[in-house]
Structure formats: structure tokens, C-alpha cells
Amino acid sequence: QAYNCLIHFYKRMADEILQHISSSSKLERDKGIIKLSEAIQINDASTWRSVKETLDNINKDSEISWEEKHGYLMALKCLIPAVKDEANEQNFVQKLTEIALKWLTDSEVRVRIAAGECLGELCSHFGPQVYLDCKNVVLMLVKNNLERKLDLENQSGAEEIQETGKLMEKLTRNQSGEAANIFHDTAGWKNLETSMSCLQRMVEGLGILATPLIDEELLQLIFICLNHTNRFVRETGFHVCTSFISVCSMEENKAEDAMEVDIDSLTDDINPIIKHGAILSDHLAQGLSDNWSQVRLAASTAARAFLNSLTENMRNNFYPKLLPRICLNRYYLAEGVRIYSQNTWRQVAGQRGKILVEQFIEDTVQYYVESTQADNHAVREAACQCIAELANKIDKNVLRPHVDRLLGTLIECFKDDSWPVRDMACVAAGSFVRCFPEQSRKDLAVLFDLFFSNLSDPISSVRQGAAIALANSVKAFGKEALEKIEDKIREGLKNIKDQPVESEKYGSFHAGPAEFGVAKKIRDNDISLHENQTMYSCGSLAPKMNRGGSGGCTDAKFRKKSEPWELADGCVHAIAELSKLKEYQREVANFLPLVSDACHHRHYVMHLNFFSTVCGRLAEIGANVEKKNFKPFLEEFFDMIFYSLECENGLAVSAAEECLKSVSKLLGPNILRGRVENYNPGFITVHDKVLDGPGMGPAGFPSKSPPSSPNNSPGAFPGSTFNTSSSPMGIPGGTQRAPSLGGTPTLGGTPPT
Secondary structure, eight states: OOOHHHHHHHHHHHHHHHHHHOOOSSSHHHHHHHHHHHHHHHHHHHHHHHHHHOOOOOTTOOOHHHHHEEEEEEHHEEEEEEEESSHHHHHHHHHHHHHHHHHHHHHHHHHHHHHHHHHHHHHHHHHHHHHHHEEEEEEEEHTTTOOOOOOOHEEEEEHHHHHHHHHHHHTTTTTTSSHTTHHHHHHHHHOOOOOOOHHHHHHHHGGGGGGGOOOHHHHHHHHHHHOEEEEHHHHHHHHHHHHHHHHTTTHHHHHHSOOOOOGGGOOOTTHHHHHHHHHHHHHHHHHHHHSSSHHHHHHHHHHHHHHTSOHHHHHHHHHHHHHHHHHHHOSSSSSHHHHHHHHHHHHHHOOOOHHHEEEEEEEHHHHHHHHHHHHHHHHHHHHHHHHHHHHHHSHHHHHGGGGHHHHHHHHHHHSSHHHHHHHHHHHHHHHHHOOOOOHHHGGHHHHHHHHHHHHHHHSSHHHHHHHHHHHHHHHTTTTTHHHHHHHHHHHHHHGGGGOOOOOOGGGEEESSOHHHHGGGGGGGTTTGGSSSSSOOOBBBBBBTTTTSOOOOOTTOOOOOOOOHHHHHHHHHHHHHHHTOOOHHHHHHHHHHHHHHHHHTOOOTOOOOOHHHHHHHHHHHHHHOOOHHHGGGGGGGHHHHHHHHSSSSSSHHHHHHHHHHHHHHHOOOHHHHHHHHHHGGGHHHHHHHHHHHHHHOOGGGOSSSSSSOOTTTTTTTOTTTOOTTTOOOOTTOOOOOOOOOOOOOOOOOOOOOO
């Protein structure tokens, strides 16, 4: 009786597992797989054998739902280690292989993925023979699906035709055909990706035993996929390459592969990755420059594995192609690509990043210049950042032959439709002027016009970048440059009186660069821009992010005419940057009365934006020009500061609070309080609330946020990309610390200090 109860219990457990894995709910199927795995781990042979006997009734032609197929495949994958060394293991392997190969063409992608995982698990436990039995079928699936051909004779083909028709209708609605051209680049490619993924699983399952099986025919097929029009196929292709590289990496597999193999018999002569390294590096270089971020990340993974598998001497053969691209991707807009490339640089270059770039400077400069012509605005921006990095960190004698070309490239980038590109080009050009003054002199007139144009740009960060560039010009040319800048500053601060009462709105916009937030005003309520439009994937920066194009989710191609207050705002930034130059602090202090006069004008709508900038940089200027030069003009700013504290603009209130706290720290709290009380006793209540209480919220109400730390650096500009509180990254190997570009990565690859 006890035996019968035990049998009944095991039967009930098996039935429960089978019920779970055949459920239409993924959670239920996962629960069944967990229970089956537990039964195998505790050696509950009665339960898992009972499940296996039931699953043996399934064959490749069974008419069951895709959910059941998926559950059965995952269960069979769990059973593979358990049936090894069983009497009928060969029958099990043969039947599961047939089922998996058949279901690799199922219409449901999750079934195809599970089938590939099963084949990979079989290869892991039963060796190369499984791969050889499946190779022809899997490779034929890849070859036959390189082009989008629909099978009209089976159900999956008919379903794909129907879904493709719906998608094409959305893409081409009311369009001339532009969207139809990107259909093949963005839509899924049915069996091709999953067939390649299956190949990847089998190679990973074999481990080092796959090395002799990775022949030229296989590599050539994968190389074709790396050039495929569809971005999902290219992405999967690079993942397959990463697996190929990993299993062919000798040192990694010595430690990791558990299967017995004569490792000494595998030499570099038969290592297919090294043998075809030149072709592979060409494809990796292309992938590292791909317009799709996902493909670029997959190529970055393969490139890291490839370089890490080589000795330093062998890497030198591939550095000219790969090094500049990895270097540029450290600044790429997509965060995943950027962080991964920074870590790759640390692993590959270590503390020799600067030396390697100098060694391959010709290839690096060539790629950077080419990247400034890319259709993708994120690539152009990253290229300008990299060019600026060259000026700041590379040995001047090494870079000097390329200065004229790089500076000319940056001048062209000033005309870019995308304002982030123009912003970075401005900062980079300023760095070149500072580092190579004599070679920059011939372009000085053109550069000053461009700097002054950016100084009045509608984008705040562009104005800040122009101010930095102008300060670098003064470092390079001294009084000669300062006189030109002084005239522009006087003009900009005095002309704020001509600012119209209400800024021009929608009528003044035309195609060209401007702030997205400003441009958004004229677009939000335009029905024609929100109905019957082309459908684009958010994963791509193409096709509308090109050099001369428009649109897209980060469109920067709107221009509005610069207004007087914007130039005055840029002049305040310029004064703050010039105040950092000790030899010109007295001249800078003489601009403070002009700034205070500009703050008396409150007749225009955007005056609080201007006041925010003045408050944000006033304490910084005061700290730089020394107290004796700053104190005589302090009272002239009290009206503006306390007016901002009691306004309804949150940014202005925050900037004024920080300004008052920083000035208090600079002069001493008692000195500042006495000056405020002498100037206007009515201000003292607000002063005490800011410095002693929770601060001021909009419209004079107490702030809900805790008071700021008294250790704030004087002049820290809230929201500024050039905040003095940001921590730069160290550059090893140099005797002089180059200026930071706002926390960007360094050629040495060291972590932030």
C-alpha cells in the first residue's frame, strides 16, 4: 500500500508539471520548468522519467499550440543532462534534434528561440556530432532567408504576408516611398535571426571543440549577414561573431572548458579568427560605425572579445581600423554604447591610451574628420568632442601636422544644422586656438565671428560654450583678443534696452538650429504633424537625423532670430569665463556696472531667464576678481537678487538663493547681512529666510526642499553643463593636467577620481 501511495504521489507530481508546461500562461510554464528542474536536481527519477515518457509522445508533426511547443521544448532542454548515460539516450537525442530542427521554422519566434536553445544544450552534452547532424539544415535556413522571400504554401508564410501588408501600409501612408525604403532595415526578418541565434547557441555549447568546425564557409556566411540590410540581422551576426571569437580564444577556454581536449594541438595556424582577422576587423570597424545603436553595441562586444583574444603585438595590426572607432564611441550619445566603449578602452589600452592614439594619429584624425560628415548628428557631435580631446591631451608635436585640417573641419561644423554639434565644435575650436595659437591666427577673424554668433545663440549651453572658447582665445592672444571681446560685451549689455517687450514667437521661426523646447511651441498644436505620418522606430537615429534633414524625436533644426537679451546673457557667461584669467581680473571687474545696469531692465518677458544667469555666475565672478574689486559693485545687484527671490520663476529663485549663499560664504555672513540691511532694511527678512531658514520657494513662499550645503563652491551655476562642482577625470602619463570637457572620458581610461 505504501508503494502504491508513493507511485500515486510521483504520478501526481508529473501530471502537475505537465499541466504547467502546457499552459498558455508563461508564468505557469516557468513554474513547471522550475519544478522539473528541482526534481532532476534532487534525483527524483520517478517524476522526471514520468514526464519524459509523456513528452516522448510528441513528435515534430504534432498539431499543438505554440505555447505547448514552447513549454515542451523548455522541458526537454531540462531533461537533456538527466538522460545522458541512459540506455536510450541516442533515441532521445535523435528525436529531439528532429523536433528542434522542424520547429526552427515555426511562425512563433519564442518557439524558434527555444528550439535553438535545445540544440545548443544537446551540443554541450553530446559533442560535435549533434552540430554536424544539424549544420546543413541550420546553414541552409540562414542562406535561404538572406532575402525576404515569403512561403505561400504554409500557414506561417500566409500569416507573415498579412502582417507585412499591415506594416507596409502604416509605413507608406501618404508618403512618396521614403518610409518603404526603411521597411527592410527595421522590420523583423522571420527565420534568419533565430537561425543565426541557433548557430550561436550550438557553437557556445561546444566550447573549444567548435574551433575546428568554424571553417571559411561558415565565416563567409556570417560576414554576409554582417552586411545585411536588416539591422536585427546585423546585430545577431555580431553576437555570433562574439561567440566564435570566444570559443577560439585559447587562454579563456583552457580554464573554462570542462570537456577533455588536446589543447596543444590547436595552434594559431588553425585558429580561424586569427586566420581571417583582417576581414573580420573590416566588418568590426563597419559595425562600430553603424547608424543603429543596437548594432554598434553588438559590434563593440565583438571588438572587445577580438582584441582581448590577441597578444599586444598582434593587436597592432588591427589598431588602425578599430582603435579610432572605439575611441569615438566613448562619447557616443547612446549610453550603453558609450559606457561599454569606455570600459573596453580601459581593458584594451589601460594606461597607454594616449600613447596608442599618438602612435596611430593618422588613422585617428582621418576617421574623426570623416565622422564629422556622417548623417547621424550624434556621430558628428561625438567627433567634435574627440577632436577637442586631441587638442587637450595629445602631444602638440604629434598633432601639429594635422591642426590645419582639424581646425578647418571644426569651422565647417559651426554651420551644422544640429545645435549640439555646433556647440561642441565651438568648444573644440577654442581648445585649438589655445593650444596652437600661431597656426590658428590665420583663421582668427573667421573664428571670432563664429564665436560671437554662438554667444547670442538661443541655446543656453551654446552660449556657455562660446564663452569658454572666447576665454581660450584670450589665453592664446592676450590683449589683442580681449579688446575685441570687450567691445562685443559692451555692445551686448547696452543693447538689452532694445529688447522687445514680448519675445517674437511663432512668426520668427524658420528652418535652422534652435532649442527644442522653443521649437516645440510651434509644433505641439499642429495637427498635420501628428496624423497620418510615417512610422519610425525609436531605436534608430535615422533617417531623419542627417546633416541636412529635419524631424525626428530630437530634432534640432529650428532657428529663431537671436534677441538682445540672449546676447547679453552670453556676455555674462563670457565675463565669468574671463574672470578666471588672473592677469585680466581688473578689466573684468569694470564690466560689473554694465551688468548691473542691464539688470535694471525688466520690461521684457524673458528677463527672469537673464537674471538667473547673472545670479548663477555673480559669486563666481566675485571670487575670481578678488574681494577688493568686487565689493564696490555688490550693492548694485541687491535689487535684482531679491527681486528674483520673490518671483514665481523656480529657476530664478533657486539661482538667487545659491547666489546669496555663495556671496555670504565669500564675504562672510555678518558682512553681507550688514550691507543688505544698510541698503534696504526691507530685504533683511528675505535674507534671513534664505540663509537661516528653509529658503524661498516661488512667489516668496518657503521652500519645501532642505537648505543647500554651505560648502557649495562659489559661482556653481545651477543646471550648467560647465558646473565647477563636476569632477574631472585624470589623465595619466602627463606632467600637466589638461582641462576637463565636463567629465568626459580620458585617453588613459582611468576611472573618475
